[in-house]
Amino acid sequence: MPNVIEVNNLQKSYGKLKAVDGISFDVKRGEIFGIVGPNGAGKTTTIECIEGLRNFDKGEISVLNLNPIKDCINFRNRVGMQLQESSLPARLKVWEIIDLYASFYDKSLNQKDLLKKFGLVEKKNDYFSKLSGGQKQRLFIILALLNDPDVIFLDEITTGLDPQARRAMWKMMIEIKNSGKTILLTTHFMEEAEYLCDRVAIIDNGHIIALATPENLVKNLNGCVQISFLIKEDFEIKILESLNGIINIKIIDNKVVIHGNGKNILLDVVNLLSESKIDFTNLNMKQPNLEDVFLELTGHEMRD
Amino acid sequence: MKGLSKLIITEFKRFTREFEGLFFTLVFPVILLLIFGSIYGNKPSDYFNGFGFIDVSVPAYLGMIIAIGGLMSIPISVASDREKGILHRLRATPLRPQTIMLAWIIFYFLITLAGSLILVATGKIFYGLRFQGNVFNIFLGFTLCTTSFLTLGFMLASIVRSGRTANVIGMSLFFPMLFFSGAMIPSQSLSTVIKNIGKFIPLTYVVNLMQGLWFGNAWSAHRFDITVLIAMSIVMGSIAVKIFKWE
Numbered sequence: 406m407p408n409v410i411e412v413n414n415l416q417k418s419y420g421k422l423k424a425v426d427g428i429s430f431d432v433k434r435g436e437i438f439g440i441v442g443p444n445g446a447g448k449t450t451t452i453e454c455i456e457g458l459r460n461f462d463k464g465e466i467s468v469l470n471l472n473p474i475k476d477c478i479n480f481r482n483r484v485g486m487q488l489q490e491s492s493l494p495a496r497l498k499v500w501e502i503i504d505l506y507a508s509f510y511d512k513s514l515n516q517k518d519l520l521k522k523f524g525l526v527e528k529k530n531d532y533f534s535k536l537s538g539g540q541k542q543r544l545f546i547i548l549a550l551l552n553d554p555d556v557i558f559l560d561e562i563t564t565g566l567d568p569q570a571r572r573a574m575w576k577m578m579i580e581i582k583n584s585g586k587t588i589l590l591t592t593h594f595m596e597e598a599e600y601l602c603d604r605v606a607i608i609d610n611g612h613i614i615a616l617a618t619p620e621n622l623v624k625n626l627n628g629c630v631q632i633s634f635l636i637k638e639d640f641e642i643k644i645l646e647s648l649n650g651i652i653n654i655k656i657i658d659n660k661v662v663i664h665g666n667g668k669n670i671l672l673d674v675v676n677l678l679s680e681s682k683i684d685f686t687n688l689n690m691k692q693p694n695l696e697d698v699f700l701e702l703t704g705h706e707m708r709d
Numbered sequence: 710m711k712g713l714s715k716l717i718i719t720e721f722k723r724f725t726r727e728f729e730g731l732f733f734t735l736v737f738p739v740i741l742l743l744i745f746g747s748i749y750g751n752k753p754s755d756y757f758n759g760f761g762f763i764d765v766s767v768p769a770y771l772g773m774i775i776a777i778g779g780l781m782s783i784p785i786s787v788a789s790d791r792e793k794g795i796l797h798r799l800r801a802t803p804l805r806p807q808t809i810m811l812a813w814i815i816f817y818f819l820i821t822l823a824g825s826l827i828l829v830a831t832g833k834i835f836y837g838l839r840f841q842g843n844v845f846n847i848f849l850g851f852t853l854c855t856t857s858f859l860t861l862g863f864m865l866a867s868i869v870r871s872g873r874t875a876n877v878i879g880m881s882l883f884f885p886m887l888f889f890s891g892a893m894i895p896s897q898s899l900s901t902v903i904k905n906i907g908k909f910i911p912l913t914y915v916v917n918l919m920q921g922l923w924f925g926n927a928w929s930a931h932r933f934d935i936t937v938l939i940a941m942s943i944v945m946g947s948i949a950v951k952i953f954k955w956e
Contacts, residue, residue, distance in 0.1 A: 492798065
């Protein structure tokens with residue numbers, strides 16, 4: 406599949422701070438590509454350079470074979486953007502905003518259809534200031550899709566939304582992708598990246614520290630799982646160490662946490678515990694996720 | 710110029726939905742005129758060369774309305790749009806900076822004109838306002854004066870960082886200008902010291918030109934005023950275009 410976005414050795418500093426330090430990646434047509442990482446990792450700087458909204462120090466960027474800064478007008482006619490730090494006039498009605506933005510583009514989609522699709526028909530005569538967080542984000546999505554763009558940029562689209570609105574937003578993203586668009590998004594929710602993205606680039610301190618499909622990133626952790634349970638009486642850790650696939654065991658107060666891999670590890674642990682007549686409750690097994698990948702690669706948690 | 714007319718209409722809608730701009734541009738000058746009119750009336754007097762207080766004040770107040778646009782409305786609304794990220798969002802579209810600049814210029818010109826017409830109508834209806842100039846000349850002079858203050862406004866808007874700073878700077882320029890230029894108090898009543906300070910204040914040239922044209926002076930009597938205002942428009946306009954920031 407052809408590349409829609411190509412970023413090569415992008416660099417951008419603010420004074421002494423290197424916000425983006427040599428980032429390179431490609432985005433293929435029709436995929437959802439996620440830039441994930443903690444706040445301040447350089448996600449917004451990266452996406453805004455690609456959007457042509459920020460000058461950068463070094464590197465090459467091409468989107469749809471266009472230079473986002475030099476071919477600015479042509480570029481902006483063919484992409485859609487949702488920005489993190491942006492707003493709309495408080496005292497404008499939803500339909501007025503959409504109508505105004507439509508007038509900037511060479512072509513635009515039917516406004517009624519968009520309102521219907523994103524559940525804002527009943528809100529079309531409301532002022533922007535009266536909308537809820539989720540409604541505002543949906544309006545921003547409408548603006549990003551208004552010109553029927555080939556590529557859509559979304560910067561922290563679900564930040565500040567409650568879980569329900571976030572889920573609804575994810576569904577919309579999948580629908581947009583299924584309509585043949587390419588999406589480049591940033592997020593600091595690993596769960597979101599796992600759910601939505603075909604491929605993710607994990608960035609930290611302006612560097613890409615991993616780039617692959619979410620499944621492969623997790624698989625590279627050697628299928629490690631975490632098993633935990635509560636015990637009532639002390640017991641000898643040694644009896645668990647004899648099992649296959651155990652990586653480490655920790656006991657915190659009355660909670661036992663086991664890291665290990667292998668298909669049967671949960672079964673083995675449970676069998677051993679019952680054979681040894683050890684009373685346990687609250688048994689949990691957790692699959693590794695992108696948060697664990699981040700922890701493994703950087704040695705620090707996503708949310709610090 | 711895609712989006713130009715929609716942008717102008719949008720600015721009008723926002724203007725009519727927000728109290729401050731509406732009040733300062735359209736209502737405040739009229740209230741002032743009515744207050745001073747009720748105190749001094751509009752009887753012809755030798756002090757004003759055979760004209761009345763209102764006859765002299767109306768063209769000077771036109772200068773005040775022009776100054777409100779340039780010193781307050783534009784810097785405050787552009788700076789707070791920038792601060793809130795409204796301009797950032799606009800920038801993510803194919804909208805060209807020239808288009809939005811032109812939309813703002815046309816919009817502020819039109820509301821300044823509207824405020825001026827309301828003021829003149831009030832003077833005419835309540836105080837039998839006298840006018841000895843030529844309507845075309847007044848309009849031309851008004852356009853020049855407005856342009857020079859609009860460019861000043863955009864320059865200020867590019868310098869200040871937030872709506873709040875714009876407010877403070879706008880106010881602290883507006884009120885001194887109002888008193889030193891003769892826009893508020895007829896220049897006949899100003900002391901020589903104040904008149905001399907007034908020579909360094911752009912609004913003085915607006916008031917001079919508007920009053921002169923109002924009473925039928927020839928353009929040639931205002932060569933210096935015109936030169937200052939044209940120079941202001943060119944210099945500040947080019948600075949504004951050069952330093953304009955979306956964010």
